[in-house]
Amino acid sequence: MEVNLGLNFCGVNFPNPFVVSKVPPVGDVEIIAAQLEAGWGGVILRNASLNTAAGKQTITALRGKAPLYRGVDYEEKRIIDLGWIEPQAPISVEEAESSIRTLKERFPDSVVIAGMVGTSREEWLKVSRRLSQAGADMIECDFSISNGNSADVKTVIAHDLKLMEKASRYVREGARSTPVILKVPGTLPEREMIVETLKEAGANALNLFYEPKGVPGINLTNFIPFPNVGGKSTLSIMGGAAIKPYVLGILAEWGIANKRLGLSVLGGAYNWRDCVELILMGASILQFHGAVLQRGVRFVDELKSGVSDYLSEKMISSVEKLVGKSLPYFVTEENLPRSSLVAAAIDEEICTHCGICYQICEGLGYHAINFSDQRKPMIDKKKCVGDGLCVAACPVFNCMSLRRVSR
Numbered sequence: 001m002e003v004n005l006g007l008n009f010c011g012v013n014f015p016n017p018f019v020v021s022k023v024p025p026v027g028d029v030e031i032i033a034a035q036l037e038a039g040w041g042g043v044i045l046r047n048a049s050l051n052t053a054a055g056k057q058t059i060t061a062l063r064g065k066a067p068l069y070r071g072v073d074y075e076e077k078r079i080i081d082l083g084w085i086e087p088q089a090p091i092s093v094e095e096a097e098s099s100i101r102t103l104k105e106r107f108p109d110s111v112v113i114a115g116m117v118g119t120s121r122e123e124w125l126k127v128s129r130r131l132s133q134a135g136a137d138m139i140e141c142d143f144s145i146s147n148g149n150s151a152d153v154k155t156v157i158a159h160d161l162k163l164m165e166k167a168s169r170y171v172r173e174g175a176r177s178t179p180v181i182l183k184v185p186g187t188l189p190e191r192e193m194i195v196e197t198l199k200e201a202g203a204n205a206l207n208l209f210y211e212p213k214g215v216p217g218i219n220l221t222n223f224i225p226f227p228n229v230g231g232k233s234t235l236s237i238m239g240g241a242a243i244k245p246y247v248l249g250i251l252a253e254w255g256i257a258n259k260r261l262g263l264s265v266l267g268g269a270y271n272w273r274d275c276v277e278l279i280l281m282g283a284s285i286l287q288f289h290g291a292v293l294q295r296g297v298r299f300v301d302e303l304k305s306g307v308s309d310y311l312s313e314k315m316i317s318s319v320e321k322l323v324g325k326s327l328p329y330f331v332t333e334e335n336l337p338r339s340s341l342v343a344a345a346i347d348e349e350i351c352t353h354c355g356i357c358y359q360i361c362e363g364l365g366y367h368a369i370n371f372s373d374q375r376k377p378m379i380d381k382k383k384c385v386g387d388g389l390c391v392a393a394c395p396v397f398n399c400m401s402l403r404r405v406s407r
């Protein structure tokens, strides 16, 4: 079946929903061109600002002095996650304008989104106007940092709805008809009020991101946590497959609160399956940063073919039809339908008789699994309380499930 990976997001046609966000850190236009050449649906340029001096000094001062990235191993598998302490540095408006013109001339059908930050009415207005006039398809305002040079949480615009509203109005005025995305932390509370306020202020979409800080791991030989910078470590921003469950949760909560703004999401996808899940939960556009750094630009081939095959198998003609399809199945905890009884069931054809389910149920004290001399697990439906821990722990995929029962 012929499927369409393209979609219309806020009036802009994307050839596919996969977008590279601000890679490489230095904003080299030829590297960005190679991403579009490889088939990514769009790119987001590094934040443009009128004030770039301080950020550049920070980057220059750190160069060569620190391993900024650290992969996370789990059971000797690399890499399920990536931690980094890379500082942010904006580019000048002139650099952004030149990149937009070059990229739009060479890739008219791909989407070029111009990132920006601002600290004053003048800056939001001027920069957005210039980016729009240079031909950016969309403008993404980064409310996650104050001015591109500081990550001080107290100065982050996203923590003040009034500031976000003001900045959105300035950008709407400057950007004129160019669609505007606002990059905000997915963990913000009072989502309905935020959506209403920012929509009224002229925003078209939100880019939700989740970047928890953590320690990627510890070197068991010398006891130093990763990443090791001259023998010391610090908190890293975490991203990658390990944060997918949180990103899905964030999308679900915004999906319930939001009926008016388009949703894009940054992070949480490492393969085509992750992409499908994030789209099902309401994200139209998926932004990638760490995954592109780790896997290179051709990673998009895997995403495109995986999602195409999935759509084809499900007889769904386009990605657009997939967006938010899981949201009707997500409710708040008190609204879960708890009227039916369930009990564990086992697919005997694929059971390996390992006995893990038996040990678990015994440990919980329910004694609902009989494990005979032939090591054949049998569920006692009268004793089973349907909590599903054995289903979650069974090492054979799809071997155990919870089924409705009547008692």
Ligand code: SF4
Pocket: 346, 350, 351, 352, 353, 354, 355, 356, 357, 358, 377, 393, 394, 395, 396, 399, 400
């Ligand atoms: S845990 Fe799964 S595979 Fe192992 S005995 Fe139970 S049902 Fe069979």
Ligand code: SF4
Pocket: 343, 344, 360, 361, 364, 366, 367, 368, 369, 379, 383, 384, 385, 386, 387, 388, 389, 390, 391
């Ligand atoms: S669902 Fe709970 S009670 Fe039922 S068999 Fe599994 S572990 Fe035991």
